Amino acid sequence: AQSVTQLGSHVSVSEGALVLLRCNYSSSVPPYLFWYVQYPNQGLQLLLKYTSAATLVKGINGFEAEFKKSETSFHLTKPSAHMSDAAEYFCAVSPLRDKIIFGSGTRLSIRP
Amino acid sequence: DAGVIQSPRHEVTEMGQEVTLRCKPISGHDYLFWYRQTMMRGLELLIYFNNNVPIDDSGMPEDRFSAKMPNASFSTLKIQPSEPRDSAVYFCASSSGTSGRSYEQYFGPGTRLTVT
Numbered sequence: 128a129q130s131v132t133q134l135g136s137h138v139s140v141s142e143g144a145l146v147l148l149r150c151n152y153s154s155s156v157p158p159y160l161f162w163y164v165q166y167p168n169q170g171l172q173l174l175l176k177y178t179s180a181a182t183l184v185k186g187i188n189g190f191e192a193e194f195k196k197s198e199t200s201f202h203l204t205k206p207s208a209h210m211s212d213a214a215e216y217f218c219a220v221s222p223l224r225d226k227i228i229f230g231s232g233t234r235l236s237i238r239p
Numbered sequence: 240d241a242g243v244i245q246s247p248r249h250e251v252t253e254m255g256q257e258v259t260l261r262c263k264p265i266s267g268h269d270y271l272f273w274y275r276q277t278m279m280r281g282l283e284l285l286i287y288f289n290n291n292v293p294i295d296d297s298g299m300p301e302d303r304f305s306a307k308m309p310n311a312s313f314s315t316l317k318i319q320p321s322e323p324r325d326s327a328v329y330f331c332a333s334s335s336g337t338s339g340r341s342y343e344q345y346f347g348p349g350t351r352l353t354v355t
Binding site: 170173225227229 | 281
């Protein structure tokens with residue numbers, strides 16, 4: 128069965144520090160992978176997506192993620208955290224090209 | 240593009256009442272999804288449609304929940320009768336299955352339902 132595991136339900140970093148949010152997936156077919164962000168009281172917004180082209184994917188707001196098939200990982204990074212990055216982040220996999228399976232989410236907090 | 244539109248944004252109702260949530264997907268999208276988000280269970284897929292036809296309703300919690308999509312631009316999620324445990328944020332999302340697209344979903348702002 129296809130699934131997504133996000134390691135760490137809560138991550139806290141200092142402003143200006145590296146952001147690393149971890150995601151591992153399980154899929155029996157080459158997956159499409161996504162990261163979504165949810166700001167308080169808003170819907171989910173697509174941050175970036177992997178669709179079997181380049182393994183390093185760049186998204187909005189300076190985020191990027193690298194697809195590593197050997198590790199079945201799709202970790203999200205940002206070199207320097209801003210206060211405005213505080214939000215909930217969801218990793219997701221789409222093995223069947225219609226339904227998306229979401230992870231449980233990681234809440235990112237930024238310390239001044 | 241206006242994005243996915245949901246109404247109402249907030250709904251407060253008493254236990255036993257009927258609740259209807261509404262969604263207008265992005266024009267041209269042929270998939271529509273209904274999700275429920277709570278602190279306890281996170282984001283749950285309730286049901287999704289393709290070309291107005293329900294494809295998978297295995298996430299619908301019980302018979303009190305029903306969803307319809309009478310046309311490509313409108314869908315409803317109905318709860319009858321409502322219970323306090325139905326309190327949650329309900330999201331609608333849409334996507335395009337056109338060949339070459341990556342099926343990313345676009346979410347509406349959600350409806351916050353409170354059942355007292």
